[in-house]
Amino acid sequence: MTTIPIICQTTESDEANCSLVPDNSVRFHHSKDDVNTTEALLQTESSLKALNRIAKKPPVNIIFSDIGYSIRSYTGQRRILHNISGEFYSGELSCILGPSGAGKSTLLNILSGLTNGFDGCINVNGYERDMRSFKKLSCYIMQDDLLQPRLTALESMQIAADLKLGTNFNKADKEIIVTEVLQCLGLWQHRHTKCEQLSGGQCKRLSIALELVNNPPVIFLDEPTTGLDIVSTRQIVVLLRLLSRQGRTIICTAHQPSASLFALFDNAYIVSNGSCCYQGSTALLVPFLAEIGYVCPTTHNPADFVIEAIIGGTTAAQQMSNLCKNGKIYNGTHTTSRLRINKIQTEKIGFPTSFTTQFVILIKRMYIQTKRNSINLFIQLMHHLICALSLGGIFYMVGNEGSTPMANYKFFLSVLVFFVYTHSMTPILLFPMEIRMIRREYFNHWYGLKAFYAARTCSTVPSMLTFGMLYVSIVYFLSGQLLEWDRFILFAIGALLTGFCSEGLGLIIGSAFNVTNGSIVGPATISPLLMLCCYGMGFGSFIEPLMKVLMSMSYLRYGLTAFTLPLYQNRTLMECNADVCPYADPAIILRDVGMASDIYSLQIFGLIMFTTFHRVIAYFILRHRLTGDNSNKFIAQINKFLKCS
Numbered sequence: 001m002t003t004i005p006i007i008c009q010t011t012e013s014d015e016a017n018c019s020l021v022p023d024n025s026v027r028f029h030h031s032k033d034d035v036n037t038t039e040a041l042l043q044t045e046s047s048l049k050a051l052n053r054i055a056k057k058p059p060v061n062i063i064f065s066d067i068g069y070s071i072r073s074y075t076g077q078r079r080i081l082h083n084i085s086g087e088f089y090s091g092e093l094s095c096i097l098g099p100s101g102a103g104k105s106t107l108l109n110i111l112s113g114l115t116n117g118f119d120g121c122i123n124v125n126g127y128e129r130d131m132r133s134f135k136k137l138s139c140y141i142m143q144d145d146l147l148q149p150r151l152t153a154l155e156s157m158q159i160a161a162d163l164k165l166g167t168n169f170n171k172a173d174k175e176i177i178v179t180e181v182l183q184c185l186g187l188w189q190h191r192h193t194k195c196e197q198l199s200g201g202q203c204k205r206l207s208i209a210l211e212l213v214n215n216p217p218v219i220f221l222d223e224p225t226t227g228l229d230i231v232s233t234r235q236i237v238v239l240l241r242l243l244s245r246q247g248r249t250i251i252c253t254a255h256q257p258s259a260s261l262f263a264l265f266d267n268a269y270i271v272s273n274g275s276c277c278y279q280g281s282t283a284l285l286v287p288f289l290a291e292i293g294y295v296c297p298t299t300h301n302p303a304d305f306v307i308e309a310i311i312g313g314t315t316a317a318q319q320m321s322n323l324c325k326n327g328k329i330y331n332g333t334h335t336t337s338r339l340r341i342n343k344i345q346t347e348k349i350g351f352p353t354s355f356t357t358q359f360v361i362l363i364k365r366m367y368i369q370t371k372r373n374s375i376n377l378f379i380q381l382m383h384h385l386i387c388a389l390s391l392g393g394i395f396y397m398v399g400n401e402g403s404t405p406m407a408n409y410k411f412f413l414s415v416l417v418f419f420v421y422t423h424s425m426t427p428i429l430l431f432p433m434e435i436r437m438i439r440r441e442y443f444n445h446w447y448g449l450k451a452f453y454a455a456r457t458c459s460t461v462p463s464m465l466t467f468g469m470l471y472v473s474i475v476y477f478l479s480g481q482l483l484e485w486d487r488f489i490l491f492a493i494g495a496l497l498t499g500f501c502s503e504g505l506g507l508i509i510g511s512a513f514n515v516t517n518g519s520i521v522g523p524a525t526i527s528p529l530l531m532l533c534c535y536g537m538g539f540g541s542f543i544e545p546l547m548k549v550l551m552s553m554s555y556l557r558y559g560l561t562a563f564t565l566p567l568y569q570n571r572t573l574m575e576c577n578a579d580v581c582p583y584a585d586p587a588i589i590l591r592d593v594g595m596a597s598d599i600y601s602l603q604i605f606g607l608i609m610f611t612t613f614h615r616v617i618a619y620f621i622l623r624h625r626l627t628g629d630n631s632n633k634f635i636a637q638i639n640k641f642l643k644c645s
């Protein structure tokens with residue numbers, strides 16, 4: 001076996017003096033930058049002193065027993081984890097290993113609190129895990145490094161520090177922590193690089209750095225080395241090992257690490273088919289296997305050997321599981337840190353920052369992201385300009401023409417369709433990705449959902465107002481509507497509110513469905529609403545009562561009426577450039593489209609009510625999606641349907 005001897009001097013304190021001495025047999029070809037980065041990483045232990053001093057946290061030991069987990073699918077109930085037990089301790093780096101589909105991520109998700117609804121018990125420092133306080137002590141670094149693409153590494157860290165450290169730390173302390181963490185993780189020289197331009201390894205290190213700013217004593221990582229080259233993989237594992245030496249409990253899943261990497265982990269937790277096959281020191285895995293007759297040749301990587309043995313047949317997995325009693329028996333010796341059990345002091349429950357602070361920081365972040373996405377702004381500008389000029393050209397000067405009355409009504413419908421599709425399709429296509437991005441931050445307790453949602457709602461208002469007003473001004477003028485300020489303003493209010501309401505509908509669909517399904521559900525939802533909104537065109541006085549009720553359920557009807565009323569109510573006869581103009585009187589048009597008795601203010605009220613309704617529904621779906629709360633049976637059923645979809 002190829003090993004890297006690890007010289008560790010464990011002391012009574014949380015921190016251990018530790019250095020890594022690579023075995024001569026292990027050779028890596030580092031570039032100068034890699035060497036510098038590794039050197040920086042190797043200094044982590046001494047360099048994170050300010051972080052440990054300023055944001056001191058207690059050590060945390062996690063012991064779980066008889067964890068079982070099942071999932072329901074169309075084919076029935078399926079058991080994923082079979083009453084497994086285990087323990088993870090402060091000051092140690094542990095990896096969860098196993099073949100693909102064994103249940104590694106499921107176990108990690110349960111331990112971190114991301115997945116609920118399991119059987120068994122999880123104890124933290126000897127007491128049953130209280131998720132509210134545990135969340136404040138732990139962080140979860142997901143497999144996808146979904147970072148804010150247009151922020152630099154430094155800006156991302158500053159925002160993380162502002163959100164996670166709160167007002168207990170002054171600006172200078174935050175700066176020290178940010179600088180220290182970036183330096184220690186080898187990111188200082190890349191601090192001004194935008195996240196979208198960082199390499200895979202740098203992204204992963206930044207993901208760790210972002211979570212380190214409040215010094216969580218427990219770090220969960222889902223496959224932190226997937227997709228990285230050997231140098232970056234090694235850097236990450238060395239870094240994790242050094243972070244664990246400062247008293248942190250670090251648990252990650254891994255896919256068959258190389259022998260040298262495997263030796264860097266203190267403990268391995270091996271899962272096969274939902275059962276625990278081994279739990280204990282990585283150094284004792286080979287003797288453990290030998291006990292049941294599986295002798296790992298010295299030239300073999302023990303991690304590969306054990307996985308091959310498990311995959312090769314159920315006997316090995318069964319024997320191993322029996323020998324370690326499904327994780328109840330720990331193979332190794334207990335160190336001082338293992339025996340120490342501290343009750344976690346119940347910290348103040350809640351977020352480190354107030355709603356207002358979170359809102360301000362988040363809206364600032366969204367503003368920077370939008371401002372730097374100049375291509376997106378340009379596309380939006382061109383979209384509004386081209387559509388406005390085209391529509392204005394098609395319906396040129398129809399606004400005061402009594403001989404073609406329905407042309408103007410069709411113009412209103414076209415404006416309506418523009419606002420509906422422009423503002424609903426954007427969140428349908430983009431919000432699912434945004435949700436994936438905020439999932440990590442929300443789960444890691446950076447901010448509350450209300451603050452995020454409020455900031456998200458307000459962040460689109462400036463661009464919607466600017467581009468919307470530009471569009472309305474062009475089409476209003478080109479289509480030859482009455483040039484009176486009050487009519488123009490009322491028309492614009494109707495258009496913008498329709499856009500805002502449609503965005504809410506898009507948020508509902510975007511938070512409930514993935515992009516593929518959302519792009520089908522979106523138009524499928526809008527089509528009947530459009531049909532209802534223009535029902536009665538030409539026979540407005542004869543709309544059936546039932547249809548009137550149905551039409552009132554389409555917010556688009558309120559939008560269309562809010563366009564029509566300001567331009568047709570209280571005006572003189574329209575111009576007539578033909579022999580006969582039966583619709584020169586605007587009152588007749590209003591009668592024949594079924595809007596004769598409608599009141600403008602009620603349409604605005606209807607649009608506001610629908611906007612509120614859409615936003616509230618979208619908020620609850622989003623909350624449910626992020627928390628996975630299935631306590632309400634009705635919502636659980638909807639969630640099941642949505643998951644399957």
Ligand SMILES: Nc1ncnc2c1ncn2[C@@H]1O[C@H](COP(=O)(O)OP(=O)(O)OP(=O)(O)O)[C@@H](O)[C@H]1O
Binds near residue numbers: 100104107
């Ligand atoms: N929501 C779900 N619906 C259906 N099956 C699921 C669900 N979540 C997990 N599974 C199944 O549970 C099993 C364990 O999944 P898990 O993601 O924990 O495996 P893993 O060991 O992490 O695999 P990999 O290394 O390939 O990521 C797999 O067979 C997977 O198909």
